[in-house]
Amino acid sequence: MATVQEEIKNFVQRATITTNSQEAVTEYFLSKQQDRNIKKYPEWDKPRVYPALEVVRAHSEDIFFSCYMNDVRDRMRKHVAEYKKYQDYLDMVIIETGEFNSISEIFNRYETLIEARSILSEHQDKNLELLEEKGTEMHHMTESKSQKIMTLNNKLAQLQARRDRAEVQARKWETIVAEIKVIAAEKNLEHTQVKTCCWNLYQQICKRKEIPVTVSKDDVEQQLDYIKRTILELKRIMKVAKKHATK
Structure with a gap:
C-alpha cells in the first residue's frame, strides 16, 4: 500500500500543467487523439483506477477548461475592443444626424441601400x-447611310457635270440669241427706214400727180405697188420721149 501511494505521489509530482492556452488546446486535442489510438483492453485487464489519479485528472481538466475560457474571454475582449470604435462611430452618427434611433436602423438603411444599389446595378x-445593341445598330445604320451618301455624291457629281455642260450650252445659245436680237434690231431699224422711205416716196408721187393720198401709212404693200406702177409709167414715158428725140 505504501508503494502504491509513493507511485501516486511521484506521478503527481511529474505532472506538468501548462498555462499557455494555445498549448493547452493543442495538448487537449492530442490527448483526445491518443485516447482514440490507445488499445482498449477487457474490463479484467484494465489498470486499477486510483482516486488520486482521478483527482489529478479532474484538476487538469478544470485547469484546461479555465485556461480555455480565459482564452475565449481574452479573445472576446479583444474583439470587443477592436470593434468598439465602430460602435462609438455609429452612436455618434445617431446623435449627430438625428435620422436614426438605433444602430439596427442604420444597418436596415445600409441593407436597403445595398439592395437599391443591386437593383440599380x-x-x-x-x-x-441596350446601349451596346443600339451602338451596334447605329454602326450598321451609319455604314448603310455612308454607302447611300457615297451613291448620292456620285449622282450629284454627275448632275453637276451635266449642269456645267448645260451652262456652257446656255451661254452659247444666249450669245446666239443676243446676236439675233442685235440683227433683229438692225433689221427692224432698216424695215422702219424702208417703210418711212416708201411712205415719203408715195406722198411725193401723189403730190406731183396732184392726186389725193388714198393708201394707209401702214399699208406698205399698196404703197410699193403704186410706186412700182409709177416707175413703170415713167419708164414708158422716157422710152417714148427718147424715140421722139431721135426722130
Whole structure:
C-alpha cells in the first residue's frame, strides 16, 4: 500500500500543467487523439483506477477548461475592443444626424441601400446592354447611310457635270440669241427706214400727180405697188420721149 501511494505521489509530482492556452488546446486535442489510438483492453485487464489519479485528472481538466475560457474571454475582449470604435462611430452618427434611433436602423438603411444599389446595378447592366445593341445598330445604320451618301455624291457629281455642260450650252445659245436680237434690231431699224422711205416716196408721187393720198401709212404693200406702177409709167414715158428725140 505504501508503494502504491509513493507511485501516486511521484506521478503527481511529474505532472506538468501548462498555462499557455494555445498549448493547452493543442495538448487537449492530442490527448483526445491518443485516447482514440490507445488499445482498449477487457474490463479484467484494465489498470486499477486510483482516486488520486482521478483527482489529478479532474484538476487538469478544470485547469484546461479555465485556461480555455480565459482564452475565449481574452479573445472576446479583444474583439470587443477592436470593434468598439465602430460602435462609438455609429452612436455618434445617431446623435449627430438625428435620422436614426438605433444602430439596427442604420444597418436596415445600409441593407436597403445595398439592395437599391443591386437593383440599380442590374438596371445599369441592362441599360449598358441596350446601349451596346443600339451602338451596334447605329454602326450598321451609319455604314448603310455612308454607302447611300457615297451613291448620292456620285449622282450629284454627275448632275453637276451635266449642269456645267448645260451652262456652257446656255451661254452659247444666249450669245446666239443676243446676236439675233442685235440683227433683229438692225433689221427692224432698216424695215422702219424702208417703210418711212416708201411712205415719203408715195406722198411725193401723189403730190406731183396732184392726186389725193388714198393708201394707209401702214399699208406698205399698196404703197410699193403704186410706186412700182409709177416707175413703170415713167419708164414708158422716157422710152417714148427718147424715140421722139431721135426722130
